[in-house]
Amino acid sequence: MQDFVQHLINGVSLGSIYALIALGYTMVYGILKMINFAHSDVYMVGAFAAYYFARWLGIENNPGFSTLLTLIVITMICCSLLGLVIERLAYRPLRNSPKLNVLITAIGVSLFLQYSGQVVFGADPKVFPEVMKDFVILSIGIVEIRSFDVTVLGVGIVAMLGLQFLLFKTKIGRAMRAVSANPMVASLMGVNPDRIIAFTFIVGSSLAGIGSVLVGMKYPKIDPLMGMMIGMKAFVAAVLGGIGNVGGAVLGAMIMGLSEEMVVAYLSSTYRDALAFGILIVILIFKPAGLLGKYSVEKV
């Protein structure tokens, strides 16, 4: 039982990381109706940005809250710049072309980032700087609540609440929802869809940046291919919850995190990567719009 509670805590902590990345997928999908395969590689670049900046600023050896905050801000900036560049150079020229071309371009961008990452950063894994001290805050029996889990969950919740505020309480959020519903009509109402799309990429990429710092803190080994698997899982989480739906992405990510933790704990760790796709296939076959998504009938 106590074991189970411990796994529950780990699962929630993992889930909140997935959620941060899944939000990026879901936002881009909600507005552009495309899977941004490169999102997970933006996350990878974010982790490396944090690594190099921490070394450059000389803060890799003094863990603390200010270090965490500095790194999060820096990676957010780096990731959003990268997201902006990708959108401008790769996706915008294809705004009106078939979906297949956009999908292939996204795969191309993803491969480009992975392999140029291997050239620039080197293919060997690097050790992420110690951002915060990991200690046990609370222990009940053998169940331990560690400061990492609390921090990950806390930062995750703050980011998600911030996103919720941005989407539903600000003018630009209203514009984003308008573009998501119908870009043509939104542009008639005086919204510039290009700017809104660029802004979406900024927000999504900076969430990925936050995720990268949190993952780097929890699993301090980073390499240029680290984005692939976590990106897949985050995407599955987004689809599971209903893609394009912010609440759904969080719900899906929590389910993913928990089920993965349980599979590793009670079955075998070799199946963890197949699990994500298994869930995805079951969901898409029985509920193609995801748990919280609305099913829309295609009209002629």
Place this chain on the structure above:
Amino acid sequence: MKALKNPALALICLAVLGIGLDFGVNAYIKLILLFATVNCLLSMSLNLVNGYTGQFSLGHAGFMAIGAYFSAYASTKWGFLPESLQLVQSFVFVIGAGLAAAAAGFLVGLPSLRLKGDYLAIVTLGFGEIIRVALLNMDFLGGPRGLSGIPSVGSFPFAFMFASVWLVICFFTIWRVMHSSHGRGFLSVREDEIAAEAMGINTTRMKVKAFVLSSFFAGVAGALFAHFTNFINPSSFTFLQSVNAVIMVVLGGMGSMTGSIVAAIIITVLPEALRPLQELTGVDLRMVIYSLALILMMILRPKGLFGDMEFSDVWRKYVRRSA
């Protein structure tokens, strides 16, 4: 008999090419040539799904893996014919590999082909990964260590002939299918699914048919790959391999058979041709150039090299325009 004229001619040409290349070409280039045939098979088969039927599949490496493992396991464990009839036996096993992959294609295709576009891409990608993870966990197939000591088909001319036979079978099967009413059905699904449905075409059935035929040839390609390399393990069939197949189809032009062949040859030769660059700069820039080329291709020439025209159409249009 008339229908067999072109296949026979093509086979004879390839045979002459194979025997000719046996002299004066070193083993390295021979291996690249054999890989080119595998990639040609792969891209032609994927072209049937991605190009002609317009369904985006990203799990082709999975079917290739099933074919490769089937043929490899069968020929190491189940040899039932004497040594002298090795070639016949390999042929049977390659057919078996194709059928195994086709069965998997049916199982995968039936539920997932009801989905469209991006979702289908992700689900097929998922199936490809699941097949890979399953192979990693199967101990009798070597698990992560893979299978080694797979018998080769023979010396280079035999291997090339063997591959050519399959190339010709694949090309002309797909060609004939595409010029039959099934082929029209595939094309109608690509052009407008709703309209096709309204015209009384069972679109899911069409897609499954295309998918099964496609995975058959992917399995054959995998089996040939296993026999040419003599060693396979699950990491030969990753997501990247599927992407590779997609790149070939897209580069050649979606819905162009000859385009896929040309693109498959380019994609096989290009990394090898870029090797001197790697030695010059000291870093592996091949994949960077590769992915950059893919992005630029999509932006500058979204329909691929040949669009949906065959090589003969391109020739007629641009080279012999005056005639």
